[in-house]
Amino acid sequence: MTCLQHQQHAFTDFHPLDREGLCVFSRRNMLKASFAGLGGLSLPGLQQLRAAASQAGQPMGQKSVILLWMTGGPSHIDTWDPKPERPLNNRGPFKTIKTKVPGISICEHLPKQAAMMDRFTLIRSVDPSISSHQPNQVMQTGHRDAAPRTKSNGHMFPAIGSIIARHRDNGRLDIPHYVTFPKHDSHVAWGGYLGKKYDPFDGNKAAELPQYDLLGKPLGKTSKANLFDLAAGLNHERLLDRHTLRQDLDCLQRRLDQNSSLSALDAYQQQAYDLVLGGRAKQAFDLSEEPEATRERYGDHLWCQQALLARRLVEAGVSFVTLDLSYHTASGTWDNHGIPGGVYGGISKGLKPLLPLFDHLHTTLVSDLEDRGLLDDTLVIAMGEFGRTPKMGTQNSEDGRDHWPVVMSMSLAGGGFRHGQVIGASTNDGSEIAERPVTPGDLAATIYHHMDVPLDTQYLDHQGRPRYAVQENGKPLSELI
Template sequence: MSVHQHTPDHAFASMRPRELEGVTVLGRRSMLKASLAGLSGLSLPGLLQAKEQAVTGGKSSPRQKSVILVWMTGGPSHIDTWDMKPAAPIEVRGPFSPISTALPGVQICEYLPLQAAMLNKMTLIRSVDCRFSNHEPNMVMQTANLDAEPRTNREAEKFPALASIIARERLESNPDLPPYVVLNMKSRSHVAWGGYLGHAYDPFQGKDVGSLFSLPRGLTTERLHSRSQLTSDLDRLRRDLDLSGSMEATNRFTQQAVSMVTGASARDAFDISKEPESVRLKYGDHEWCQQAMLARRLVESGVSFVTIDLSNHGASGTWDTHGDNIPPYGGIWNGLRPLLPVFDRLITTLVGDLEERGLLDDVLVLAMGEFGRTPKIGTQGSSDGRDHWPIVSSITVAGGGFRHGQVIGATERDAGQILERPVTPGDLAATIFHHMGVPLDISYLDNRGRPRFVIDQGKPIAELCG
C-alpha cells in the first residue's frame, strides 16, 4: 500500500488551510461545543478558542498532568529486550544474554544495564496484545481502535489519536503551548493524527529541535504578522454576513497563534540551550536523547502529550529489524544492538530527571512500539532478523503516580503467545485517560454523525492504578 508522507519544513507549516470540520466531542459526563477550527483552518487558533470556551464555561483546572510516549517506531523485539528466554534454543533466544535487575528474579537484556538498575521504579508489561496492529501508518496502538489499520480499512486514518482526544479534553493546559507535540517525526505515517476531530487536534510538529521555530527563507516575524493581518482584513469584508461573530473570534485566535509561534514563552520551552550544562551532559548529545530532554522541558511547561518518534528514517521505522539483508532495517545483532544503549540512556535519564524535579507522579512515561517480533530468528530469508509479531509485545511504563517495581503478564516459553494477563490497546488507553483525568466513556462523532467511543473495550490496568 502506498502511503502519502509529508514532513513540514518548519513548525508554522502545521497550520493548515481552511477546511470545514465541525466535529463535536461527547461524553456521558460532558459535552463540548465544536471549535471554530473548521472556519479558521488553523490548528493553534482552534485550540486557543477551545481553551477560552472552557474558562468562560467555568471548567475547573486540576493539577497539570502529562504523558511522554517514547514511540519505538517499527516494533522493538520483545524477546531481545524485556522478555528474554535464555533456556530456549539459540534460534529462539537470539544472540543477547540476560542480566539481573533491581527486581529479584527479573532479567532483561545485557544492553539495558541502566534500566536494569532502575527497574524498581518502572513496570514491565510482557503481555500486550497487539493483534490487528501494523505500521505505516502506526494507528492501532496510538488510537486504541482495532479498526484503525489503513491496510484493511480505508476509514482507519480518521480515528483520532489518544493524544488528540486528550488535547480536546485537557483544556486547562498552558495556552501558550500546543497540547499535543510530536518530536523528531521522520514520517507522517509514524504517528496518529486528529482524524474525525479535525486538524485543530493534529500534533504540533518539527523536523528537529533546532529548526522547530525557524521560519522559512524570506518569511520574517514581521511578514508573519502581516499575513495574519491580511487574513483579518479579508475576514472583515465578510463580517457583516457573519451574525454570530465567529469570523471576528477566528481572527483573534489566529493572532494568538501567531503570538505563540513567535512569542517568548513557546520559544523558551523549546530552547534546550537554556538547560544547564550538567543536565545536557547527563542526557548526552545523541539526537534521541536531546529529544527526550526537550520532551521533559515541554511537559514541565504545560504540554499535555509529547510523542518522541524514536526513529532514524522515514520508512517503517528503525526498530523494524527484519535482517541485515533487508535494508535499511538491519537484523538483531547489527540493527538492534546499537539502538539499545542509546535507548537505555534515554529512558533512564528521562525518568531520573523527572523524579529529581518532582514531576514523575504527574508525568506518565511509556516506551513501546507497534508490536513485538517473531519468536524464531532468521525470518524472510535472513540469518539474523525477526519479522512482525502482533500476537504479543512488551512495553515499559514509569511515573504517573502509579505503583511500579513489578512485571505484569507473561508469555509462553518461546515468547510467542501470551501465557497470562493480556493487556489490550483499550486497557492502555484507559490507563492513560485515568492518569490524565479524561472520562473513560468519552466519544466523538464521525463524519456520518454517528457516536464512536474511544475506549470500546478496556479498563485501567489494576496492577498499576491500584
C-alpha cells in the first residue's frame, strides 16, 4: 500500500487564543531562534518533525517502539547466548546465571533481566549479514541494501522509524513521531528516500542531559537544551499572524543556500510554529516534570536519563525512539575489539562495565512502562549491528572479539507479545545460526505488525520506482503473536 498524503488545515486542533506552553513576544527573535532555538527551520532533526499532511483515513493509535541501540555490536556469547560448556577462549570470562524462566540462562552481569525473564524474549538466531557500522543502517532499516560502505545508494533506505513516522502522521504538529538521541549522525538511520521531513528529531538538543567524554567519564556538567527557548521581545499576537510570519520566513529562505536539506523549508514553517506554541514537546522533554523518586529510580547516568525521556516521549505520543548507547562518536562503545592502546576495550575491560548499567536501565524502563500501563503498547528492543567472533584474542588483544555479521542476539519486551521464551539458536560455539534464522526483514515486519503498518507498504525512490518497506519476504515472528 503506497503511503498517500493530503494537505490539512494548519490550525486543526490548535487553539490560538489560549496561552499555553511557550509564550512568544517578537517575530524577529523567533526568526533568529529558528537556528539556535527552534531549529525546525534549519536545524538538522527539528526541521524534520512531521510532514504537513496525513494519510487519508488513517487512524491514530498510541502504540510505540523504543530501540535501545547498543552501538558497536555487543557480543552475543557474553550477553544473551552464553556457551558455559565451551573452552575459555570461546565461552569468555563471564559465568552464567539461571533466569526466572526455567531452561533459560544468560550472562551473570544481567541479574535484573534474569529476574524478569518472563517479560522478555531473546532471539539467538538473528542474521545480520551485510550489517556494519558508521553508518549503522541494515538492522535499523530492515534492508540488506542499506549498506553505504558497499552500496552507492545504501544511505537512501529509510529507517523503520521513518516509515512509521510517515504512516502515523496525522497532521498533528506539536510532537515528533521519530526521535533519536544520537552520539553521532552515523549511529542512527534516516529518512532516505522518504525525504528530509522524515529524518529523526534530535532529542539531545531538546533535553538537559549530563555530559560525558568519549571514554565515559562524567564531565560534571549538563547540556543547555535551549531548543525551545525563545529570546525575549517576541509578541504573541504577532506570531499568531501567520501571513506576516510567512513573509518573514520567505525573506529568510531567500538568504539561505538552497541545497537539498532546505528544499522543504516551506513545509516546516507551520510545524515549527505549532511546536513552539503548543508546548507539548517541550513538556515531554523536561525531566524536571518527573517526581524525584522516579528520577532516582532510573539514576543520574546519561543513558538512564535518556531511557526516562524515552518513556516520557512515548507517553506523550512519540511513535519511535532510538537511544544511541555510546560514549564515543566513532564505531560505538560496544565495539569490544580490545585492541591494545585503543578505546574499544575487550570483554573484561570494555564490555563488563557496560552490562550492569545496561541491565539497570533496560529493566527499569520495562518495569516503569508496565507500572504505568504502557508496556503492552510499547515494544522495547535491545540490539546492535551484529554479533562478535566466537574466539577471543582477535587483533592482538587479550580477550577482545572482532565483528561477526553471521549471527547475533537481541532482546524484546512489551508490545502485547508473548514473552518468557527464546527464539532460535546458534551452534554450540556461537559461530553460526543453528535453527530459526531471523532476518532484518522479519524484524521490520514484526515492528510494523505491532505498529499497524501494512506489510505491503511501499515508497518511491528517486527514480520513481516503488520499493517495499518489508524486504526478503519478511514476516512477523509467529512465536510472538
